[in-house]
Amino acid sequence: xxxxxxxxxxxxxxxxxxxxxxxxxxxxxxxxxxxxxxxxxxxxxxxxxxxxxxxxxxxxxxxxxxxxxxxxxxxxxxxxxxxxxxxxxxxxxxxxxxxxx
Amino acid sequence: xxxxxxxxxxxxxxxxxxxxxxxxxxxxxxxxxxxxxxxxxxxxxxxxxxxxxxxxxxxxxxxxxxxxxxxxxxxxxxxxxxxxxxxxxxxxxxxxxxxxxxxxxxxxxxxxxxxxxxxxxxxxxxxxxxxxxxxxxxxxxxxxxxxxxxxxxxxxxxxxxxxxxxxxxxxxxx
Numbered sequence: 223x224x225x226x227x228x229x230x231x232x233x234x235x236x237x238x239x240x241x242x243x244x245x246x247x248x249x250x251x252x253x254x255x256x257x258x259x260x261x262x263x264x265x266x267x268x269x270x271x272x273x274x275x276x277x278x279x280x281x282x283x284x285x286x287x288x289x290x291x292x293x294x295x296x297x298x299x300x301x302x303x304x305x306x307x308x309x310x311x312x313x314x315x316x317x318x319x320x321x322x323x
Numbered sequence: 324x325x326x327x328x329x330x331x332x333x334x335x336x337x338x339x340x341x342x343x344x345x346x347x348x349x350x351x352x353x354x355x356x357x358x359x360x361x362x363x364x365x366x367x368x369x370x371x372x373x374x375x376x377x378x379x380x381x382x383x384x385x386x387x388x389x390x391x392x393x394x395x396x397x398x399x400x401x402x403x404x405x406x407x408x409x410x411x412x413x414x415x416x417x418x419x420x421x422x423x424x425x426x427x428x429x430x431x432x433x434x435x436x437x438x439x440x441x442x443x444x445x446x447x448x449x450x451x452x453x454x455x456x457x458x459x460x461x462x463x464x465x466x467x468x469x470x471x472x473x474x475x476x477x478x479x480x481x482x483x484x485x486x487x488x489x490x491x492x493x494x495x496x497x
Contacts, residue, residue: 225325225326225329225369228433228434229329229333230329230366230370231433232429232430232433233333233336233337233366235426235429235430235433236337236340236426237336237337237340237359238425238429239422239425239426239429240337240340240341240343240344240422241340241343241344242421242422242425243344243418243419243421243422244340244343244344246414246417246418246421246422247344247414247415247418248344250349252349252352252391252394252395253343253344253349253352255391256343256352256353256356256391257343257344259356259383259387260340260343260356260359263359263360263363263383266363266375266379267363267366267367270366270367270370270372270375271370273370273372273449274370274371274372274449277448277449277450278447278448278449279447279448279449279458279459279462280447280462280466282372282374282375282455282459283459283462283463283466283467285372285375286375286378286459286463287467287470287474289375289378289379289382289383290474290477290478291474291477292383292387293382293386293387293478293481294477294478294480294481295481296387296390296391297390297481297482297484297485298481298484298485298488300390300391300394300485301484301485301487301488301489302488303394303398304394304397304398304488304489305488305489307398308398311398311399
């Protein structure tokens, strides 16, 4: 029994869905951020799988850029979370609805 | 052998992912995230993406999760969250429906789709005899050079933005 490409794709789909439902359900902004990381990892796994399936290094290069952007995103996002939680300690995502129109 | 590696790493990935979204304490969520990231790194190795596996462990597990833990400790939000109440009525059933629909569509797409490929190996072949790192570096510094330089600008902007965001506002002048 050999590991097929579709196995990896199904695993990545499961990982993405778990991350998405966690993002929908959780209230703590830090945990929501971690769920975004889960979704990014699922997409990275898809890219690497297709890079091997299509015998093309381009997929791995894209994963490299996703890693860089994820690092930058985490830095800025955690900066925003620190700024919000310093102003109102214990804030959840529901408490930060000031930008709602 | 491949099958065993895939099954074990996949089980680790899924267990860690469930741990992230089900743990009450954010610190436990972060540690479960490390587990997931290691599992994904193993899957990268299984697919001959050795450089990305190393970067995954160093950058994700080493830097990003540590940053998460720093923020958790800095803000003191490591208290357990009460997950038994549903603050927004009917949100969890709705989220479950959305999750099931999404997984159904993605799996259906994976199983049924006919994957049409264009020109093979448009940006370098993986099985050309060179090591993974050689191929990746050659592609990165030729075809994707502009994007690579743009990411350096992105990182500088992110650092400056983080410093500006984290600075305490100046005391008002009296």
